[in-house]
Amino acid sequence: MTADGLRGAARRVSLAWGPMHTFALLALLAAGMGFLPFVKMSLVVNGVVLASIIALGAIGLTLIYGILNFANIAHGDYMTLGAYVALFFAGTLLPSFGAEGGGIGPFTFGYPLLVALPLSIAAVAALAVALDALLYRRLRERGVNAVLISMASLGVAIGLRGLVQMLWSGDVQRLPRESREVWHLPMDVRVPPDSLFIAAVAIVLVAATYLVLSRTKMGKAMRATADNPDLALVSGISTQRVIRWTWVMGAALAATAGVLLAVFQANIIPIMGWKFLIPLFAAVILGGIGSPYGALAGAFIIGVTMEVSTQWINPSYKPAAAFALMLLMLLMRPRGLFGSRQ
């Protein structure tokens, strides 16, 4: 083998493993932080759980940005809607059929939530596809610029929130609660068993997203369209189909994030997703707009930072920590950790 061939082989490995190194490093950093005398390990653990929810939202947001080329400000409200639809099935409809279910092991929720989750995903994905056909597609075809399309999505965000308030009122709602167990782990870490569930669902979905993007024909077509829409078109890739699948994936991830957030904070309010936009955008920008890997790494950093910051600042200000990190990144390296140079 020539020297050149060897160099190629090395490059191939580093490409495949580069992000893995990064995540290993991030995980080590986070864990190491927990061992510092002035940082509570329980906050780090909570941060990782929060990060897994942020990751689901941020990956969808960054995919939509990469392919449709606009910032979907309604993304948080897709999350909210996901939570409410799950509440409708798990808290109202299924119990009315006598499916009370009881708890699953130590978790706070029962079987109805596991049924409600895919239904919620389907509902939000259908809504996202319908909104594209009714609104965004028309704007694109008229050549409306990205800023105005983002403004249209702000309108969608406000409209969706209004719809949620009309249907479910503005009051705080709760998923049926079956258990109040808390696990006591070493280093004074107390976690509700739900945290394990949240992290597990997030890991499965992130892995599924990775496989779709890297192994399936449609996933590769999505990446191709994000790279170069004109070349994708002349290769025979229908942009319209790619966009539809992008919405389905983004909305499915958002709906799941909303349901997991409802489980995490144990309440559901109409503004929950809107408030989550800052950590979502912070993660996307930190990782580099358009890069799913970046969004994952960004979510990790933002989630842990937000939780750990509550050791020193009032928890209601924790989005400010995310925001500060986002501004810092924009000032120092506007293309983010994994963003392309363009």
Place this chain on the structure above:
Amino acid sequence: MALLEASEVVAGYGETEVLHGVSIAVDAGEVVTIIGPNGCGKSTLMKAVVGLVRVRSGGVAFRGSSIAGMPPERIVRTGLCYVPQTNNVFPSLTIRENLEMGAFVREGDYRGRMEEMFALFPDLTRQPNRRAGSLSGGQRQMLAIARALMLDPALLLLDEPSAGLAPAMVSMVFERVREVNRAGVAVLLVEQNAREALRMSDRGYLLVAGENRLEAAGRDLLDNPDVARLYLGGRAT
């Protein structure tokens, strides 16, 4: 009947009209080169043919049926593939994935065709999992042509395939184009490197300011003293 026949094509961007009624034809198996000064509409004509720029009036027919007004993702299915001048690969996709995207609308297994492409462009074989964005200019051009050939087109449209390449790579690209043509694929070429392109062409068109100026055999355009002086930069060969 010509394989590709564009007649009186009018096209442009926004308010500007670039082509004011251009006609060209390519027969099966031919190499045809379009030359002309910068801004004369060579690239626009290609984009109009493949559907990236709307044809405002006039007609484009491929294998006898009209393709004007069809969306690009359908035109490609008729057997006409296009390599843009710049941004002609998917940079974040690997070599293999780029070829796979070239075969997006191909029915059935594309792997046999991919092996043929690797045989035609051995440079791509060594690191099929390397990202296209990290390739050199020459390799990138080879990949771009290979991507377009994945569908086994009857006509290949190449927009400035030698632009920005080192001289050694330029002749390599031309050699590959000749090879592709020998396999029966008609080639429509737009080239800055007009002399070399015309030398391998059956026919050539000279476009000036969005209109046909001359049509002749490749050799005759090369030998025409006015063409040589005005558009080929130097005296006739």
